[in-house]
Amino acid sequence: MTAPILQIKDLVTHFPIRQGAFGRIRGTVRAVDGVTFEVERGETFGLVGESGCGKSTLGRSILRLIEPTSGSVRFDGQELVGMPPAQMRKLRRRMQLIFQDPYASLNPRMKVREIVGEGLAIHRLASGAERERRVAALLEKMGLGAEAMDRYPHEFSGGQRQRIGIARALAVGPELVIADEPISSLDVSIQAQIVNLMVDLQAELGLTYVFIAHDLKIIEYISTRVAVMYLGRIVELASAAELYRAPKHPYTQALLSIPPENVSASFCPEMFLRPRIPRPAAPSIRAADTRSTAAKPRYRRFTSSMRGGIWHRAS
Ligand SMILES: Nc1ncnc2c1ncn2[C@@H]1O[C@H](COP(=O)(O)OP(=O)(O)O)[C@@H](O)[C@H]1O
């Protein structure tokens, strides 16, 4: 077996809370609070959890678009935390991000040709006619047609824009793609098209995905393994099939017990848990202390299998 493409250990990203005219630090948001997991080459690692639990911060910390506070991120065996900028720039090509909002993430003043070709220029991968050819071929693959090149983002629908966002990410030939809720802002009717496009592209290009979502159905469909994130930590990690068949952590059980139509970006499974959960800025009760009344006996039974904040399953 090949080594994991991504090895994350004890990753922490805290944000200071500043207040007042002098910006004094009054507290800390523990957005990512000690996360450990590995991603195998070619898999789709699903990351699920409610809004505000730290999914985006984790995704960005892995790519060092946000500087982690501490911990380790190894990509293809190389430590990224503390890596000098010049070396980091070279690796960036191999790790790309697909954004949640295809409206905000595409520069409205750039033509699609420039948006998709920018990475090829920055990383000096292709210029002139060769760059044109590659951009056109990629747009074709996204089902957009080369005539899209001379248009601006606002001329496209949400789904088409996300196709442009995917083309931009794939232009530089990445191995790892972190997709941060890539379909959450799209109409339900086109979500499946984008997911299927991503699945096809993965098979064709041998991509590894970290797929972030709050929608459990999509995560189940697309993921090989799933990590459930809660208040900056991973509370359960299992194969997609196992997680859905027999969720072990009360939080996962709460997530799964909610009818899919009630799950949204702002959905709050906290309602199903007692006692009420603290805000991320002041988590006096850790994830392990949360109990749902219904799940109490199971929770006790599995306490011993919880190590480093992760619930390991006996396989
Ligand atoms: N730049 C920042 N400064 C301060 N707090 C932040 C910043 N970015 C995110 N947060 C906070 O960190 C927590 C996790 O946010 P985020 O990673 O966006 O969660 P998710 O993607 O799961 O919705 C939230 O409480 C959010 O308000």
Ligand SMILES: [Mg+2]
């Ligand atoms: Mg997010």
